[in-house]
Amino acid sequence: MEEPMTDNHNRRTFLKVAGGTGALGLTGLAGCAGNSSNGDGGGDSGGSGDTITLGGSMSLTGDNADLGRLYKDAYQETIDRINESGGVEAGDGNTYELEMVLRDDSTDASTSRSIYQELIDREGIDYLLGPYSSSVTLPASAVAAENEKPMVEGGGASPEIFSQGNEWIFGLLPTANKYAKSYIDMALAQSPTPESIAILAEDGTFSQSTAEGARNKIEQTDLELVVDQTFPSGTSDLSTNLGRVRDQGADVLLLCAHQKHNIILANQMESQGVNVDAAMGTVGSLNDSFKGEVGPNGDYIYGPTSWDINADFEDPVYGGTQDFVAAIEDNYDYTPDYHSAAGEAVIMTFVNAFQSVDELTPTAVRNAIRDSDPFSTVYGDVSFDDSGVIAKNMLIRQWQPEPGLQTVYPSSVAQSDPLYPMPDWSER
Amino acid sequence: MSNTPETDDHAATATADDTVLRTEGITKRFGGLTAVNEVDVEVHEGEIVGLIGPNGAGKSTLFNCITGTLTADEGRVTLQGEDVTDWPEYKIARAGLGRMFQETRIFGGMSVRKNLLLAAQEGGADIGGLLRRPDDSLMERTNELLEYVDLGGLADTRAGRLSFGQQKLIEFAMELMAEPDLLLMDEPAGGINPTMLENLIDYIRTANDEEEATIFLIEHNMDFVMEIADRIYVLAHGERIATGTPDEIQNNQHVIDAYLGRE
Amino acid sequence: MAIAQFVVNGLLVGALFAAVAVGFALIWGVVDIINLAHGEMVMLGGYTAYWLLSIATGTAEGSVLLFLATIPVVVGVLFIVGYALQRTLVSRVIGTDIFLTLLVTFGISIAIQQLAIQAWTANPRSIQVAFADPSMVVGGLVVPKMKLVAFAGAIVLTGILYLFLQRTRTGRAIRAVSQNPEAAALVGIDVEHTRAVTFGISSAVAGGAGAFIATILNIQPQMGLIYTLKSFVIVVFGGVGSIPGALTGGLLLGVVEELTAGLVSSQWTLAVSFTLLIVLLVVKPKGLFGTGADNEH
């Protein structure tokens, strides 16, 4: 689970050779059934002919190459399956095959911008797949708006992307300001009902957005915000801040930060004798490596996720979530995570819109995406609010001593109930 | 005044007009140590004056107080009739004080020619002068000076590549370029071979005779200083113990005692 | 009471800053090098302890005694690393431009840090030391036991270094080289070897501090820079080459940071540290205990 905003990389990720890796067309990957007709494509396939081309830039090399691959594989697998089963029956009465052009931006904003500009100008592409990470998505979304082409993205979760009044961008990840919402709802549903909450937030973009969202949420509840502290990313000691949490007797603790600080949190809660009823870290708290570092100190800690691999949602292409998981595992030799599922939903968002428009134009497709009723994908139900963000809340998972990581909220998808309140350190 | 037996004998012989440098009661302490104690010196136009004394006598400290490198704790320094005691070092230099260092300091990373061009005062500090490229007359002057000190072929060589003796000549040529009212030289004869020493004595003499250069120099090489100086000051333990012509100094009992180490 | 707690928190981490900074001060004083790779020695020390425990127990967890048993090994390994760095790389730029000496240690810092990322990933790690009851309350102040152990460890490391310099033959050689390398060479001291030993013991103490840091905070390949900079602040405060100065400076920096975090806001702690550095450089360039930092050349 990577943070969707790469504000933490300490150097500029350099540009790199794009080109070649791009025009994959339909020339299938090993393991995909070989229905690869019309793979020579490219060109002016936007509105006419029997092919629709989706184009975008993605982190295919560099620091985030591993994550970029999750999107690329999910896109490709989904498009291949759709074409195998005959393509998309669009609302204009024609049937289209899908084609994808994906170029490498190595998480560099200016490279990404020029790729999108080129895809639109040179390749005549009308439907854009978003890039990875918020800082790349933001400028890319501006290109989409300038050229009036719809962009659907599953890789940027900063609220800034959607607060610019841009009507051409749609995001499938709940934005950072929603990360804490479910957690607070969950805590308020427990007994004894918590009365006070503490926020400790790192001074990075993403963490600050998360904290801001949490503050807004808290205002709508009876919770009292007893500690609200920001600390620098470079800080490696939270003991003074945790001392505050302890002295103020906060019932619920929210740490808006990355894995490094989650580790410090878990260890220093113990050593500082901080006994809260619930504690959540926003990013990196659900990783195996987090739990590996902190051992039993990580028990009872919560974390948010936008997708649960154990869920089962219906999907018109795969059948259901578990079929999607199996397909990725079989064809690509790894277990998909929420990036993969969001990638699948990006394609399905376009497909759903193509099916419902009378004529295939960027504006019509944009309107169809915006006005669509919720539809089910392996990722869950998809529909968008007025700003273009998916109408979806985070799921909450918790490290439980037995059997381990469990989805605990909302109850409709929960594997077990949250262990609340967490036991005092002296009783463990 | 000082507790030396000498009284000021030169005040009578010199008129106020031609005094280039005058120090009055210069005192400099480092912690508990008094390096220079109430020293008075005077240098008149066209003179070559020597400053001698055993190691640690405070000669270089006195120089540093004159140039403004150090600020004297007490006393005054007057240059060409102007009180420069509290001036910053660069301003004193600009007022007409040149200095050659004991260890020879030139700009090793720059060409020999640039070293000389830098020393020329014509450019000045005004923006126009700073941003103009050196003109032909200046270039000609550098060529002349380099020829004069026999280093004409090295104009475009990096100064740092030159031998110690050559660097000393370049430093001297820079002072000829700058034409200061008063030139302080710290052990000019130190560390160079006899042939070059001969040349150097020649150059200093010529500068003194023909350009009427005024020179105040520290020296350990007694033969050299006795040969070249018009007058000599002697420092010991930070105090002026004698002054006079080379002959007078050579026969002065205080000086002999000081060099033999008697208190 | 709250202020007392902040001060205690500050002293507890400040001792670790001090243990890191003494080596930095020593190298600066003796070899006249600002070792920008000093923070990487802290990092390597932390990882060495981490892997030793992992090998011994299968996980990076253990009792206090087991953890303490790794310290001599960490110190030994880092001594070798420091010694080798000086002998193979740093010695080649001694006496040249200061800028080149800074750059070479900066290059070493980047290379070690990035190799560590390649070898161990950028994930943060920490050593878990098991205590029956991890924190204790003394007079109303919360004192985590492991922090107390780390505090004591840092003080002991610093003390040993101090005694080593004062009492041993090698220590005297180091001090001689620091005062006058030429004279030291004349009386038969192997200056190159002595400088390398200085690098070695400085790295060793930093590495030992790194092991303690791994238990109470965490370790990451990129953690070094912040410790190097803190060392610089401390040494500017305490004086180049001065071990008592570095110890005082470290404790004080810890207290200042925690007081800022407690009384103002923790988001300003780093800004305060760096501003303190600049102010100190301007008003007190030779340090409060200045023994010979030369501002010129």
Add this chain to the structure above:
Amino acid sequence: MSTDPDTSGLLRSILPPKRLDRLFDLCGAHGWKLIGAGAVVGALPPVFGLREGYMMTVLSEMFLFAILALSWDIVGGQTGYPSFGNMAFFGIGGYATAILVKDAAVSFPIAMVGAVVAVLVFAAINGLIVLRLRGHYFAIATLGILLAIQQVTRNLDITGGASGKILFDVPPGIVFYYFFLAVLVVEMAVVYYLTQTRFGFILNAIRDDEGKATAMGFNTTYYKTAAWMLAALFTGLAGGAYGLFNTFLDPQTAYNGAWNVELIAMALMGGTGTVAGPVIGAFGLHTIIEYVESSFVGWQLVLLGVAIIVTVIRFPKGVVGTLRAYANEMDYYERGGMAATDDEEVTTDE
């Protein structure tokens, strides 16, 4: 510490020092034409159709890095004050432009003027503090100021805090391509001209021996500050444009720590204290880093570290300096050997 004896044998047969020396003389005699030719060549690619995309960005960034390295060298190489905090100028320029364009809604050119003013004011205050220090203290003080500014930027509202500034509606890439090229050409011309003037000589004199320069009557503080402001001016211009070029600015990008090292490494590898060196270093190192990053992902910073170590130990004079030393290796003996009666003391390096 000059040329490597192993390779110099081969080099000697292909390119004897004499010929290289003549080449240097030729370049020296036609400096203005070379800069002019460079400007024309730099302006050509867009004329022949390169208007966007990867190569366009790479070239723009090469110009950008050359500006940064050359600016660093005005103070670090020419004046001998190696700053480890030049990115502070870049960040201030970037933020000033971003705030003016986004919050005050002024046009790009006017915002650049504002950015220049902001950077110069900052440089003047900053210079007052750090230029009193020398050596280690100067280097670390500049780094400290960079980090302090970064922290302050993180905590202010006007800069957008840690989230930074997003800039929409920016000019197209080609505008920045020509902007960076123009700034670079102007800067090269300015530095080249200054190296031939008294002002340039004084900067070099401060580098070689500041005490002596003072003793010769130069108020070195005045000249150091002027050089410092000049470096700040060009770095700030580059930063001001970069924010818009990148469409996004946060404290991490604006005060980029890796760039801060790269720009020094570029000047060092090309050859400090020269006009061509930092530019050659920027083009060369940027190309290498690009290549390594695409071919050996994750190793580019290892390479940077190793490259710095090797350069410092083997070629501290950089490409230009090493070649020049090689070209001039004989001239001392040829031109002045007869005068060198006691030349056992020839110092080969400072």
